[in-house]
Amino acid sequence: MSTPRKYAVRNLRLCTKDCICLFVCPYGATDTENSVIDVDKCVGCGACAEACPSGAIYMVPATYPPQQKKQDSVLEAMGELSRAKADEEQIARQIAAETGEEGLARLMKAAVKSLRLVHEDVMRESGYMLPQSANAQALLARIADGEGASAQTAKELLDLIPCNEP
Amino acid sequence: MKAVCQLCGYVYDDEKESVPFAELPDDWTCPCCGAPKEFFEIEGSPEEAAEPVADAQDEAIRIATDAEGDVMAGLSAGQVAALCGNLARGCEKQNLPRESALFAQLAESFTAQVEPIDGADIHGLADLLMGDAGRYAAARNAAKAAGDRGSLRALTWGERITNMLSYLVGRYLKDGEAFLKDTEVWVCAACGFIYVGDEAPELCPVCKVPAWKFEKMEVKAS
Structure with missing residues (x-):
């Protein structure tokens, strides 16, 4: 069987357990105990997504188009922000760990979380939108060139994720 | 007269309210996002001049600069951690749970490798956050010139979230623990917006996700 161009994904938050997907899937890809559609069985026909009364199933492509290119001037400015966010997060983390004040600890815990999310968003728009991008690869x-557990993890990811850019 | 919250876009319309905006007390806050009165601008008033770009030398903690100017090289552990965190979220959105977990593992491991910062305190954090105004202005100009709408979106959200954090840190410096006594601190798990109040807002004022996406910050009693 050839690799499907698309496969079905269920949004559990929307699923109302009408279970029509079980009736329409010719391959039994939707009958898992944890409700995650079995990608190995899904052939991407879209029958479940079409039949689902709660709109909880959608189709995602197996391969993504290359991400938008970024200009160097934008990358440079985003880099400045990124460095500041990294330092801010680390300072907040140290304050949260060291303070004896309950309120400050909560505020700094919030700051660590908030700054990381903002930083991740900066990175996403700095040429790292897709894990399949040449930049991410x-x-x-x-990382894989280094040593230890991280190098091993990076190697595993390189094996799992194909590059979608020349 | 209409006053518009520069953080969430909430409009205070004098014609629909019993108290004119100008007569609201100084401790009045935006009913939508909790921003203070000074975050409001009168509609139609000329835009404020761009804030001056902060001089990096003046900041309490100098940010290490990338000597090579190569955006791919010279990333710090903290930057790689955020990068991997972002890719973990990307994999999650593509329904790649295994890949997402591996990227999250990398993010955690690089977070643990971040060098401690000497003399880290709340004043240093407040200064750095203030300096972000200049960094956001510069990035916005670059994104505008490049017609980069994706970056502009990220910068708009990021600046609002940073402004709120900066304000909250300032409030804490002024009022201390009393500021957060008997109330909760919430973080939007989608965009990072911080909200101080008894209940999470119905919708995130920045990214518009519902209340259940907000996480309450709790610490173990010492």
Whole structure:
């Protein structure tokens, strides 16, 4: 069987357990105990997504188009922000760990979380939108070149995720 | 007269309210996002001049600069951690749970490798956050010039979230523990917006996700 171009994904938050997907799937890809559709069995026909009364099933492509290119001037400015966010997060983390004040500890815990999310968003718009991008693959290759557990994890990811850019 | 919250876009319309905006007390806050009165701008008033770009030398903690100017090289552990965190979320959205977990593992491991910062305190954090105004202005200009709408979106959200954090840190410096006594601190798990109040807002004022996406910050009693 050839690799499907698309496969079905269920949003559990929307699923109202009408179970029509079980009736329409010719391959039994939807009958898992944890409600996650079995990607190995799904052939991407879309029958479940079409039949689902709660709109909880949608189709995602197996391969993604290359991400938008970024200009160097934008990357440079985003880099400045990224460095600041990294320092801010670390300072907040240290304050949260060291303070004896309950309120400050909660505020700094919030700051660590908030700054990380903002920083991640900066990274997403700095040429790292897709894990399949050449940038992400180059990053993984650099980590894989190192030693220890992280290098091993990066190698595993390189095996799992194909690059979608020349 | 209409006053518009620069953080969430809430409009205070004098014609629909019993108290004119100008007569509201100084401790009045935005009913939508909790921003203070000074975050409001009168509609139609000329835009404030761009804030001056902060001089990095003046900041309490100098940010390490990338000597090579190569955006791919010279990333710090904290930056790689955020990068991997972002890719973990990307994998999660693509329904790649195994890949997402591996990226999350990398993010955690790089977070643990971040060098401690000497003399880290809340004043240093407040200064750095203030300096972000200049960094956001510069990035916004670059994104505008490049016609980069994706970056502009991220910068708009990020700046609002940073402004709120900066304000909350300032409030804490002024009022201390009394500021957060008997109330909760919430973080939007989607965008990072911080809200101080008894209940999470119905919708995130920045990214519009519902209340259940907010996480309450709790610490173990010492």
